[in-house]
Amino acid sequence: xxxxxxxxxxxxxxxxxxxxxxxxxxxxxxxxxxxxxxxxxxxxxxxxxxxxxxxxxxxxxxxxxxxxxxxxxxxxxxxxxxxxxxxxxxxxxxxxxxxxxxxxxxxxxxxxxxxxxxxxxxxxxxxxxxxxxxxxxxxxxxxxxxxxxxxxxxxxxxxxxxxxxxxxxxxxxxxxxxxxxxxxxxxxxxxxxxxxxxxxxxxxxxxxxxxxxxxxxxxxxxxxxxxxxxxxxxxxxxxxxxxxxxxxxxxxxxxxxxxxxxxxxxxxxxxxxxxxxxxxxxxxxxxxxxxxxxxxxxxxxxxxxxxxxxxxxxxxxxxxxxxxxxxxxxxxxxxxxxxxxxxxxxxxxxxxxxxxxxxxxxxxxxxxxxxxxxxxxxxxxxxxxxxxxxxxxxxxxxxxxxxxxxxxxxxxxxxxxxxxxxxxxxxxxxxxxxxxxxxxxxxxxxxxxxxxxxxxxxxxxxxxxxxxxxxxxxxxxxxxxxxxxxxxxxxxxxxxxxxxxxxxxxxxxxxxxxxxxxxxxxxxxxxxxxxxxxxxxxxxxxxxxxxxxxxxxxxxxxxxxxxxxxxxxxxxxxxxxxxxxxxxxxxxxxxxxxxxxxxxxxxxxxxxxxxxxxxxxxxxxxxxxxxxxxxxxxxxxxxxxxxxxxxxxxxxxxxxx
Amino acid sequence: xxxxxxxxxxxxxxxxxxxxxxxxxxxxxxxxxxxxxxxxxxxxxxxxxxxxxxxxxxxxxxxxxxxxxxxxxxxxxxxxxxxxxxxxxxxxxxxxxxxxxxxxxxxxxxxxxxxxxxxxxxxxxxxxxxxxxxxxxxxxxxxxxx
Numbered sequence: 001x002x003x004x005x006x007x008x009x010x011x012x013x014x015x016x017x018x019x020x021x022x023x024x025x026x027x028x029x030x031x032x033x034x035x036x037x038x039x040x041x042x043x044x045x046x047x048x049x050x051x052x053x054x055x056x057x058x059x060x061x062x063x064x065x066x067x068x069x070x071x072x073x074x075x076x077x078x079x080x081x082x083x084x085x086x087x088x089x090x091x092x093x094x095x096x097x098x099x100x101x102x103x104x105x106x107x108x109x110x111x112x113x114x115x116x117x118x119x120x121x122x123x124x125x126x127x128x129x130x131x132x133x134x135x136x137x138x139x140x141x142x143x144x145x146x147x148x149x150x151x152x153x154x155x156x157x158x159x160x161x162x163x164x165x166x167x168x169x170x171x172x173x174x175x176x177x178x179x180x181x182x183x184x185x186x187x188x189x190x191x192x193x194x195x196x197x198x199x200x201x202x203x204x205x206x207x208x209x210x211x212x213x214x215x216x217x218x219x220x221x222x223x224x225x226x227x228x229x230x231x232x233x234x235x236x237x238x239x240x241x242x243x244x245x246x247x248x249x250x251x252x253x254x255x256x257x258x259x260x261x262x263x264x265x266x267x268x269x270x271x272x273x274x275x276x277x278x279x280x281x282x283x284x285x286x287x288x289x290x291x292x293x294x295x296x297x298x299x300x301x302x303x304x305x306x307x308x309x310x311x312x313x314x315x316x317x318x319x320x321x322x323x324x325x326x327x328x329x330x331x332x333x334x335x336x337x338x339x340x341x342x343x344x345x346x347x348x349x350x351x352x353x354x355x356x357x358x359x360x361x362x363x364x365x366x367x368x369x370x371x372x373x374x375x376x377x378x379x380x381x382x383x384x385x386x387x388x389x390x391x392x393x394x395x396x397x398x399x400x401x402x403x404x405x406x407x408x409x410x411x412x413x414x415x416x417x418x419x420x421x422x423x424x425x426x427x428x429x430x431x432x433x434x435x436x437x438x439x440x441x442x443x444x445x446x447x448x449x450x451x452x453x454x455x456x457x458x459x460x461x462x463x464x465x466x467x468x469x470x471x472x473x474x475x476x477x478x479x480x481x482x483x484x485x486x487x488x489x490x491x492x493x494x495x496x497x498x499x500x501x502x503x504x505x506x507x508x509x510x511x512x513x514x515x516x517x518x519x520x521x522x523x524x525x526x527x528x529x530x531x532x533x534x535x536x537x538x539x540x541x542x543x544x545x546x547x548x549x550x551x552x553x554x555x556x557x558x559x560x561x562x563x564x565x566x567x568x569x570x571x572x573x574x575x576x577x578x579x580x581x582x583x584x585x586x587x588x589x590x591x592x593x594x595x596x597x598x599x600x601x602x603x604x605x606x607x608x609x610x611x612x613x614x615x616x617x618x619x620x621x622x623x624x625x626x627x628x629x630x631x632x633x634x635x636x637x638x639x640x641x642x643x644x645x646x647x648x649x650x651x652x653x654x655x656x657x
Numbered sequence: 658x659x660x661x662x663x664x665x666x667x668x669x670x671x672x673x674x675x676x677x678x679x680x681x682x683x684x685x686x687x688x689x690x691x692x693x694x695x696x697x698x699x700x701x702x703x704x705x706x707x708x709x710x711x712x713x714x715x716x717x718x719x720x721x722x723x724x725x726x727x728x729x730x731x732x733x734x735x736x737x738x739x740x741x742x743x744x745x746x747x748x749x750x751x752x753x754x755x756x757x758x759x760x761x762x763x764x765x766x767x768x769x770x771x772x773x774x775x776x777x778x779x780x781x782x783x784x785x786x787x788x789x790x791x792x793x794x795x796x797x798x799x800x801x802x803x
Contacts, residue, residue, distance in 0.1 A: 073686040074676040110687060184699045213687025219680045227781060256702060257784055259671035265783040273702040
């Protein structure tokens with residue numbers, strides 16, 4: 001029996017206008033069923049409040065920090081949050097998103113809120129303090145100019161233990177398009193440049209502490225289900241290698257497991273804590289975490305584009321300084337630095353601010369980070385991000401090698417990203433996901449391509465699944481073996497592309513960890529399909545959602561909500577940025593060159609066949625209920641998704657021709 | 658007696674024990690309602706846990722004016738009899754380990770009851786930082802304080 005109170009969600013969102021110093025608490029209830037939480041709420045708010053023409057640094061840009069119904073509960077891998085708004089990092093500047101970990105989102109729920117929405121700009125630097133019913137805009141004069149770590153420590157000193165903080169460093173203050181919003185030592189909203197949006201609003205930090213909790217509708221059921229799901233993931237997750245500690249690093253630097261996010265129930269292969277690591281450039285010691293991306297600051301001699309070799313200590317120092325300055329790791333490692341190296345090789349650029357471009361020199365890295373964060377000299381141009389910097393510095397013909405589309409570095413695409421091993425035909429799904437997304441489609445690609453490339457017989461270490469299991473999962477999830485078979489070419493790739501873009505919406509809305517969900521495989525099952533008690537993998541998210549919220553919603557309606565959110569995001573793109581099929585097809589050129597690795601089953605390297613891909617794109621739009629000519633959702637689809645505003649909008653647009 | 662043992666070096670600060678504990682006992686996920694408190698060691702990597710160590714000679718039992726705290730039927734942990742407890746909070750004030758907590762909404766103290774002998778936190782800890790150990794008759798107070 002459900003009591004008359006809210007479960008999962010708190011039902012409240014804080015709206016702050018920094019220009020007028022006004023704070024209002026509004027109900028989030030109208031968004032529950034149709035928009036789920038997180039990314040879904042953000043899409044609705046953006047549709048209602050972000051007008052066409054709004055730039056990232058404009059007064060009217062709406063910066064949102066959102067949690068989801070599961071955050072703070074025992075649901076496994078549920079501690080993440082999401083930042084949304086008009087992005088200065090994306091090219092063009094448009095509405096997009098960036099997820100983050102840590103403990104901040106759960107704390108926001110314990111304080112009683114589903115999200116914080118910010119508009120306007122403050123004249124003086126401020127920070128927002130949220131402690132249960134107390135919400136205050138406070139002066140941040142004393143924090144301005146400080147790094148993200150120092151800011152957090154100062155606020156903890158002032159406000160006491162247990163306070164969780166999202167903050168920007170000098171990069172955000174100086175409006176670098178590489179600016180992150182950091183929490184703890186290294187849990188950041190990294191992509192999107194949203195740190196600069198905070199900087200433009202003169203908002204240094206949001207500090208949260210809550211004394212409440214998250215009501216769970218069916219607590220016993222959620223506990224049981226969470227344990228079942230966590231057990232599968234801990235046992236035979238799609239990252240089959242389990243985290244281990246390096247004995248030497250344990251002895252030298254106290255290496256230990258440290259969850260990057262609340263409610264992470266796995267021994268991570270990446271997320272570790274180290275203490276007192278000596279610097280190579282500065283005479284000091286550093287302590288903090290390393291996550292998945294920052295391990296690469298030290299370089300890897302086996303990875304073609306990232307084969308600098310500066311050692312663990314220098315890599316660690318660079319990572320911690322990047323965290324403190326508030327800079328985007330992905331952009332630096334996968335974009336700017338490899339591009340600068342090639343610019344040097346090709347004689348386009350040899351020095352930046354009199355520092356020789358040399359990724360094998362720790363000093364070069366540190367100087368680079370500082371000049372970007374403070375916009376010193378050429379750093380002022382590099383702070384614009386690789387795509388924009390190349391236009392000013394030269395090297396535009398080289399840049400696409402590193403940046404797939406929309407201003408973002410390569411990611412699981414088999415072309416620009418040389419770290420994540422992926423072969424044809426799987427990157428066709430990545431290409432479809434890039435085509436209709438607004439950033440690198442990270443959380444979607446982690447589902448399909450990452451799981452397949454890490455587990456299938458094609459995996460570099462031989463994989464843990466046999467082909468029969470892979471095909472069985474294809475049949476189960478996509479009703480098609482061709483959608484997943486290693487020799488299936490362009491056939492049926494539209495099906496996983498649509499499916500995983502919706503799974504991405506679900507995990508960004510509840511929110512659930514993007515590396516873990518959707519749970520694709522279980523090597524211990526003969527048919528490869530993960531099962532938790534009486535439910536199968538594609539229903540995991542739905543059951544965690546209804547067990548927590550107590551909402552009487554069918555699984556069909558739950559999945560339809562994800563499709564609604566994806567379509568509403570598309571409508572924002574069409575209305576605010578004139579997005580259409582022609583724009584989507586801009587991603588094609590990034591896939592036309594030969595792929596980075598070879599599919600052993602096919603025995604040769606492939607590049608994108610444009611004619612075949614355009615046919616695939618047709619099938620993708622049709623499967624979505626979008627018009628293949630325009631790439632717009634049809635009115636029938638929007639009616640089906642109960643997006644009445646969208647129907648009216650499309651009607652008007654069509655009338656105008 | 659049994660006791661939950663915490664190995665700080667293995668804890669990863671994920672708070673999984675906290676959410677499961679509070680949810681299992683109250684239906685609400687909240688660090689304020691959890692029988693186990695974790696400091697996730699965010700900046701120094703030093704994880705700390707506060708949890709009832711089921712003292713052999715327990716201060717909470719001594720100070721309770723209503724004799725509301727007694728040994729469980731199997732003799733494995735101390736439990737609060739809420740029919741006798743008047744919510745005065747003396748046990749909370751006097752616990753030398755700050756492991757007795759107070760639910761101000763319901764005005765009652767609460768403590769770890771080892772989930773009746775099979776603690777949820779031990780079962781869900783992903784890094785085995787929590788284990789259940791059997792105490793010898795000489796084990797008890799001033800032991801394993803982290």
